[in-house]
Amino acid sequence: MTPQEMTSLIEGTLQELGFSHFGFTSLSKPLSFDYYLEWLKEGLHGDMKYLEDHAPIKEIPTTKWPRARSALVFAIPYYPHPEKKTDFPLRQARVSLYAQGMDYHFWFKARMAELCKKLQEVFPDEEFLPFTDSSPVLERDLAQRAGLGWVGKNTCLIHPKKGSLFFIGEIYTSLALKTAIEPLPDFCGKCRRCIDICPTQALLEPRKMDARKCISYLTIESRQVPAPELREKIGDWFFGCDLCQTVCPWNQKVFKGELQIETSLNLDASQTEALIEDLRYILTSSGKKLTKDFLGTPLARAGSFGLKRNALIVAANRKLAQLKPEVSELLAHEKLGELAAWTLSCLTSN
Ligand code: B12
Ligand code: SF4
Ligand code: SF4
Structure with a gap:
């Protein structure tokens, strides 16, 4: 199948499923895999032990999915949130944008599963497996290779026309898809707004995060009480943190005037x-x-x-x-x- 054929097959369903952009790539070793191993070795993942356990499959996906050859990679924006919860119990507690609605692990995966069903009809002998977030997939690397954006200094995947406020999901397939997409260049330039705004100095250097200091880790993933020196820096973030994405000029451009850069609730x-x-x-x-x-x-x-x-x-x-x-x-x-x-x-x- 040519890249053009696959693109036109999927493009028809993109809008209906709420995906903003997509791409595909072969399942070669992630470009940043060695960096990932170094990052783990330095202990920057804190208690997220599953990131260590996932490493061998992230490197060679066929160890878990023997037929997987390529990935179709999708982005779906979470601002404004596409799956709001009508009876959300909180009014003012500061919840990061991605969490101001239903959990994407369920609805995003379900939307990709719908697409898998359609693809299965066209290719009855091939395999299609939808994932988002929790599976052993190095998603930012994969999405970068599929042309969905570049990895910014805040470590997020950014698209020049879509910003970075989107989730990433992928469909692994046994189809061998040739990549026609050139990965996007790095558009961060000399900017370092994300590094400068981070209240806990979790962004140690461009594209390198100490997750143990990130407010998102401290308020969501961690099962511990943070050290006293970090508590004050969390400010009024009740769940997650958006600061390094809010200040990003690429999001400011896309969401003109809608994203307020406030370090605390006013x-x-x-x-x-x-x-x-x-x-x-x-x-x-x-x-x-x-x-x-x-x-x-x-x-x-x-x-x-x-x-x-x-x-x-x-x-x-x-x-x-x-x-x-x-x-x-x-x-x-x-x-x-x-x-x-x-x-x-x-x-x-x-
Ligand atoms: C663990 C995790 C976290 C941790 C650690 C985050 C981190 N930056 O490492 C914590 C809890 C802190 C976290 C926070 C958030 N997360 Co998170 N998280 C993950 C998870 C499960 C694994 C990420 C991981 O492996 N981190 C380890 C580091 C070393 O890897 P990495 O961040 O993927 O970075 C790689 C690239 O940066 C790459 N790289 C660097 N330079 C270059 C250059 C090139 C050319 C290439 C190809 C690659 C590359 O190297 C790294 C290692 O391979 C992924 C889902 C997944 N399965 O991948 C979601 C994921 C990264 N998170 C996501 C989101 C939405 C968030 C939050 C916005 C939530 C919130 N508002 O609180 C914040 C953002 C904070 C931030 N600045 O990153 C999205 C990101 C979407 C996007 N547009 O980038 C993901 C992809 C989930 C999803 N399916 O949508 N997260
Ligand atoms: S999400 Fe918040 S705490 Fe984490 S790196 Fe970005 S600004 Fe820093
Ligand atoms: S704030 Fe600046 S340096 Fe940080 S990710 Fe955005 S463009 Fe890159």
Whole structure:
């Protein structure tokens, strides 16, 4: 099959499925694989041990999927979020853009599965496997090779016309697709806005992140309480962080005036009240209630422990003394007691 034939076959369904752009590439060893191994060796992945476990399959996908030869790679924008949750329980707590809706692991994969069904009809003897995020695939490298963008200094994949606020997903296939796409050049130039804005200095140098310092890791992936020197730097980010993408001129260009570059929420009295209510709800709800309320959203990943941890840090950094009673209730908590005491000391030194 020629690249043109594949492109016209898929192009017809792109809009219907909400994909913004796509490309394809053969499944050769990722260009940045050696860098990835170095990064792991330096321990910059923190407790995300699965990234180590995934390394052999990321290098040679056929060890897990023997028939896989190529990948169709898709981007789907998350701003504005395409799958909003109508009864989202939070109003003012600062949630990163990708998480302001339903979890893409389900709906993005389902949309690609729909496309797989169509492809299967055209190629009944071939294999089509949809993935996004959690499978052992080095997605930014793959997407870069498929022409979906360049890897910016903030480590995100950026497209000159689409910015970087998009998810990446792929369909592995047994079809041998010849790549006609030239990877995009690096358009970062001398800019270093992302590196300069990062509150925790997680971007050590261009394209190199210490994930252990990234607010996204600290508020989502980590199952620990952050070290005291990092807590203040998290500011009022309750879940994830968008700063290094918000300042990016390529996103500013695409989302003209819509993306506010604010290092902390700018709230009036009524909004502060709503933030207090959000955090009170998190701090006082049972694990069972939080699981039920956040079911199917990315916030479920942090679990009750993670959400309460994040709420304590935001309460401290926003100096929300109104929450002292709820914070005090957590002093006896086995894993959160020390953090609750720290929060109380911040609220008292007001
Ligand atoms: C672990 C992980 C994280 C970690 C670590 C992130 C990091 N930068 O390493 C944490 C929890 C911090 C995180 C945060 C976020 N993540 Co995340 N994350 C992942 C995951 C599961 C693995 C990434 C990984 O292997 N990291 C290790 C580093 C070393 O690899 P890497 O980031 O992929 O970078 C590679 C390239 O930069 C490449 N590279 C560097 N220079 C060059 C040059 C060339 C020419 C090439 C080809 C490659 C290349 O080398 C690296 C290693 O191979 C991927 C999904 C996946 N399966 O790939 C999603 C993924 C990267 N995350 C995603 C998103 C959306 C986010 C957040 C925006 C969420 C949020 N708002 O909080 C933030 C963004 C923070 C940031 N600046 O990166 C998207 C990125 C989409 C995009 N447009 O780039 C992905 C692809 C998930 C998805 N399917 O959409 N994430
Ligand atoms: S997501 Fe936030 S904390 Fe992480 S690197 Fe970007 S600016 Fe820094
Ligand atoms: S902010 Fe500047 S340096 Fe950072 S990714 Fe965007 S263009 Fe590149």
